[in-house]
Amino acid sequence: MTAYLAVDVGGSHVACARVRGGTVEGRRELKVTAPTSLAALLPALEAHLAALRGSEPAAGVTVAFPGLVDPRSGRVVSTPAGKFEDAVGFDFAGWSRERLGLALLLEVDGRMALLGEHRFGALRDADDAVLLSLGTGIGSAALMRGAVVRGRSGHASVLGGHLTVAIDGPACRCGNVGCAEALASSWALPRLIAALPRRGALHDLAAPDVKAVFDLARGGDAGAGTVRAACLAAWAAAALNLVHAYDATRVLVTGGVAAAAEVVPFIQAHVRRHAWCLGEPPLVLRGALGADAALLAATPLWESHRDQL
Structure with missing residues (x-):
């Protein structure tokens, strides 16, 4: 079964894991400290994702983000007040290609939770x-x-x-x-x-x-x-x-x-x-999926974007 690396960015912590279908493997969390900064988070996130990938192939990365995302550019256009303000305009997909060698999809966190629950949970x-x-x-x-x-x-x-x-x-x-x-x-x-x-x-x-x-x-x-x-x-x-x-x-x-x-x-x-x-x-x-819902959306989101793999 195809595996993906999934990230869920929250206000107090960032979760990441390897996802296969409806299974979350090796879940890890990074504590977010105020003031929240994407730049400060990226080195640790890269290290965690690289470790999760290991020697096994992963088809792509998903990031669930608490803000507004422009689907045409794949970039954040607005963030909650005081939260990850340096994420606006950041090229997540370019970062992933350069640092991990993987394609990346960025989506609003609530929408990701809905996708996860629709495929694997209460919906x-x-x-x-x-x-x-x-x-x-x-x-x-x-x-x-x-x-x-x-x-x-x-x-x-x-x-x-x-x-x-x-x-x-x-x-x-x-x-x-x-x-x-x-x-x-x-x-x-x-x-x-x-x-x-x-x-x-x-x-x-x-x-x-x-x-x-x-x-x-x-x-x-x-x-x-x-x-x-x-x-x-x-x-x-x-x-x-x-x-x-x-x-x-x-x-x-x-x-x-x-x-x-x-x-x-x-x-x-x-x-x-x-x-x-x-x-x-x-x-x-x-x-039904709790804190794993947005992570589990990796599979259905990538299934709808196969042309980008």
């Missing part, structure tokens, strides 16, 4: 689906009639975190107001917490994240409960917008936050109440 029986990735920001992707939605410029379906869910909401890093990401993401938490009365354990969190907030909410902290309710409402609104935009039969929720017991049932209830669709409302699911 194997669904050809019309949307993915909502909850973490530092909010990512998304869509599948229609079995094909990944890319659109005219390659950005279709991946900006779900910047769907407006509150027209009078807070300013977002993107310049818009009321984006789902501005209301409910890790980077939005300090603003949400600062707006609450200073009582309870919530204000004592040195570096608040969504998991910590949800844990406090389950323990009865009133402020944490307020923040949790705001996050759930924003995520559910974003999911519903994606359902209406792409006529999905499945909503796949991924990212570390998806494991929280409240998330999928809340979004499912909201979608069931408000979705306009023929037949049964879409089913809301957690991702």
Whole structure:
């Protein structure tokens, strides 16, 4: 079976592995330290990929990246604020040819996770689906009639975190107001917490994240409960917008936050109440592949680009 080298770039770590079909082999992780810099990461990444390749042949490389990618040039055109800003315009494919002797495909991370789950995970029986990735920001992707939605410029379906869910909401890093990401993401938490009365354990969190907030909410902290309710409402609104935009039969929720017991049932209830669709409302699911989803997309992505091998 053909093997590929796969990379998944995240905000706190970068994962890489050799992938054969639905199997991840030799997974390795690189810790990302602030400020995040692609240039600082590349030497270690090259060493890991070379070790993963070893003496066995690999057909190509895939990189799942948290930003916008121009499919015509194969380069990053935008990154999340403060994350890998030197990746914009970088020639990943040229770097791979020069340093590894392998062709490389670059794709948005949410879209890669969707591809992996469609081939090997929770979406194997669904050809019309949307993915909502909850973490530092909010990512998304869509599948229609079995094909990944890319659109005219390659950005279709991946900006779900910047769907407006509150027209009078807070300013977002993107310049818009009321984006789902501005209301409910890790980077939005300090603003949400600062707006609450200073009582309870919530204000004592040195570096608040969504998991910590949800844990406090389950323990009865009133402020944490307020923040949790705001996050759930924003995520559910974003999911519903994606359902209406792409006529999905499945909503796949991924990212570390998806494991929280409240998330999928809340979004499912909201979608069931408000979705306009023929037949049964879409089913809301957690991702089945966890942190391996974007890595496992290497096989289906390269299968759709055989002419570039």
